[in-house]
Amino acid sequence: MAAVVAPSFEEYAGGTVARAQVGLWRDGFRRLRRNRLALAALIYLAVLLLVAVVAVFWTPYNPATILPNVLTYLGPSAAHPLGTDELGRDLLSRMMQGAQISLIVGVGTSAIVLTVGVTVGLVAGYFRGWIDNVISVFINVFYGIPGILVAIILYLVLGRGLGNIMIAISATAWMDMARLVRGQAFSIREREYIEAARASGAKSGKILFGHILPNALGPIIVQATFVIPIAILTEAFLSYLGLGIPEPLASWGSIASEGYAALPLEPYMMLWPALALSITLLAFNFLGDGLRDAFDPRQRR
Amino acid sequence: MFTRGTLLYIAQRLVLILFTLIAVSFLVFITVHSLPGDAFESDRVHGQALQLLLHEYGLDRPILVQYWSFLVNAVQGNLGVSFQVRGLPITPLVMRELSVSAELGGTALLITIGLGTTFGVLAAMRQNSWVDYTLTSIAVIGYSVPSFVLAGLGVLIFSYFLPNLTNGVISYPAIWSGTYGTLAELSLPAIILGFYTSGQVTRITRAAMLEVLQQDYIRTARAKGLKSRVVTIRHALRNALIPVISILGPLVISIITGSVIIENIFGIPGLGKEFVESILAADYNVTVAVFTVYALLIGVANLVVDLLYTVVDPRIRY
Numbered sequence: 001m002a003a004v005v006a007p008s009f010e011e012y013a014g015g016t017v018a019r020a021q022v023g024l025w026r027d028g029f030r031r032l033r034r035n036r037l038a039l040a041a042l043i044y045l046a047v048l049l050l051v052a053v054v055a056v057f058w059t060p061y062n063p064a065t066i067l068p069n070v071l072t073y074l075g076p077s078a079a080h081p082l083g084t085d086e087l088g089r090d091l092l093s094r095m096m097q098g099a100q101i102s103l104i105v106g107v108g109t110s111a112i113v114l115t116v117g118v119t120v121g122l123v124a125g126y127f128r129g130w131i132d133n134v135i136s137v138f139i140n141v142f143y144g145i146p147g148i149l150v151a152i153i154l155y156l157v158l159g160r161g162l163g164n165i166m167i168a169i170s171a172t173a174w175m176d177m178a179r180l181v182r183g184q185a186f187s188i189r190e191r192e193y194i195e196a197a198r199a200s201g202a203k204s205g206k207i208l209f210g211h212i213l214p215n216a217l218g219p220i221i222v223q224a225t226f227v228i229p230i231a232i233l234t235e236a237f238l239s240y241l242g243l244g245i246p247e248p249l250a251s252w253g254s255i256a257s258e259g260y261a262a263l264p265l266e267p268y269m270m271l272w273p274a275l276a277l278s279i280t281l282l283a284f285n286f287l288g289d290g291l292r293d294a295f296d297p298r299q300r301r
Numbered sequence: 302m303f304t305r306g307t308l309l310y311i312a313q314r315l316v317l318i319l320f321t322l323i324a325v326s327f328l329v330f331i332t333v334h335s336l337p338g339d340a341f342e343s344d345r346v347h348g349q350a351l352q353l354l355l356h357e358y359g360l361d362r363p364i365l366v367q368y369w370s371f372l373v374n375a376v377q378g379n380l381g382v383s384f385q386v387r388g389l390p391i392t393p394l395v396m397r398e399l400s401v402s403a404e405l406g407g408t409a410l411l412i413t414i415g416l417g418t419t420f421g422v423l424a425a426m427r428q429n430s431w432v433d434y435t436l437t438s439i440a441v442i443g444y445s446v447p448s449f450v451l452a453g454l455g456v457l458i459f460s461y462f463l464p465n466l467t468n469g470v471i472s473y474p475a476i477w478s479g480t481y482g483t484l485a486e487l488s489l490p491a492i493i494l495g496f497y498t499s500g501q502v503t504r505i506t507r508a509a510m511l512e513v514l515q516q517d518y519i520r521t522a523r524a525k526g527l528k529s530r531v532v533t534i535r536h537a538l539r540n541a542l543i544p545v546i547s548i549l550g551p552l553v554i555s556i557i558t559g560s561v562i563i564e565n566i567f568g569i570p571g572l573g574k575e576f577v578e579s580i581l582a583a584d585y586n587v588t589v590a591v592f593t594v595y596a597l598l599i600g601v602a603n604l605v606v607d608l609l610y611t612v613v614d615p616r617i618r619y
Binding site: 128140141142143144145146147148149152153154156157229233236237240241243256259260267270273274277278281282285286 | 320324325329332335336344417441450453454456551555558565577580596600603
């Protein structure tokens with residue numbers, strides 16, 4: 001189909017533009033690469049993801065099986081690199097499953113928070129008026145209520161399971177995201193390019209998700225990254241209290257709790273989940289800091 | 302001391318707190334009452350005996366009626382009775398547990414602020430040196446290592462490897478003698494709880510200090526020959542502490558969250574332990590009471606912080 005080809009920017013400008021345009025992602029990642037801590041964190045998390053994916057298909061032993069003829073509370077050995085637990089289950093297999101659970105809960109919660117928080121925040125910040133009032137009053141009323149307490153109650157009401165734990169943690173976590181996005185939408189909607197889009201007849205949905213959202217993406221990505229360690233920590237917290245992922249599924253929190261119970265007998269059992277949780281949370285925090293510097297330079301502290 | 306505008310602001314905030322308390326207690330009330338099972342399940346009472354028991358505690362009434370009577374009593378300072386320990390009045394129980402939690406949380410808050418501001422100032426004074434890197438790393442580790450991990454390791458080290466160092470005060474499993482414990486028993490949980498939140502204070506103090514140190518009045522103070530220590534403490538630190546006060550509210554929330562787990566690990570009879578125990582025992586009234594007290598605590602803490610702000614920084618007015 002022969003169509004009229006719009007002249008390119010170069011032609012308008014009457015020559016080649018000095019610097020090639022770099023998109024948000026490429027620009028951000030270029031800056032992220034220079035941050036060694038964030039890069040190390042990213043590599044660690046990639047390895048962790050690999051372990052979690054491998055655990056879907058293969059673990060040294062079945063993590064839930066009580067192995068026959070195996071002693072309980074074994075220390076590290078060739079057959080069981082991390083030892084065995086109180087029922088004689090292989091701890092390496094259980095730790096691999098724990099990595100899976102932690103990543104699913106972390107990323108899943110972040111996805112729920114993104115969906116709900118961004119939508120609510122955009123609507124409140126863009127439309128203002130009574131919608132904004134209702135949402136803002138709601139968020140102000142519940143601001144500061146500890147998420148862990150809400151998560152405990154909600155999780156018990158919803159029933160135990162991987163999906164419900166993510167919903168229970170999201171129940172309070174979406175509000176911070178909504179506040180952030182609302183503020184962004186509030187200031188971006190006053191910019192000239194939004195006025196131009198509205199003048200050229202763009203519908204609200206197109207303006208919200210096509211113009212405002214892309215321009216607020218930096219802080220949103222940073223916030224979504226920080227939700228992941230919070231969710232992982234909360235899940236481990238709940239599992240540690242015995243209110244988390246149901247047995248026989250292994251979570252780092254529940255292994256830590258069983259390890260604490262066995263502390264004088266087998267100190268290693270507490271050590272593995274302690275290390276795994278600490279390093280993973282550290283990595284997500286470093287990555288979040290790195291992303292903030294890379295994507296959101298104004299917020300740098 | 303307060304202007305008319307400030308008083309109006311306080312009144313508005315108190316109304317918001319009241320509104321929050323009603324909303325939170327209502328939602329928690331409805332939610333915990335929809336939990337499967339009832340408070341007397343473990344007592345194995347059935348049939349007519351159960352009906353009588355439910356009637357005695359008013360649990361056979363419609364849920365909204367139950368909430369209304371809770372609200373009317375709560376306004377008068379009566380938070381109802383426990384189901385688990387039949388008929389035990391909750392208000393004195395919760396007040397006692399609140400004082401225990403306040404003992405732990407208050408000590409932790411002091412440790413957090415002391416440790417965090419000291420580290421933050423030291424890191425800022427020696428920016429980009431090994432001191433700076435070490436202290437900022439400790440700060441990140443502080444809020445990345447879960448408090449229950451630190452607690453577990455702490456108990457392991459002091460009860461298993463170094464029992465002589467502490468004269469066997471820290472035992473495994475950790476217990477708390479008496480309601481308020483001893484100073485030695487308080488120290489480990491308070492330090493762990495305080496260390497966890499101190500990282501945030503270190504970061505904020507360091508950033509604020511770096512910014513203040515670049516200001517003109519610091520250069521003036523130096524130029525007129527004041528000692529470096531005087532400049533740091535009297536001129537820089539005072540202004541650098543303002544942002545620290547702004548995170549006191551979130552800090553109190555972090556400490557409350559952390560205390561839930563720390564109290565359970567160390568066997569401290571505070572609100573956090575009661576919260577988990579009551580919800581597992583389906584002792585609804587206690588759960589609702591503890592939750593409401595937490596919400597009140599946080600609301601008041603945030604208000605006090607905002608007022609403290611105006612005292613420290615006269616430029617801020619409401």
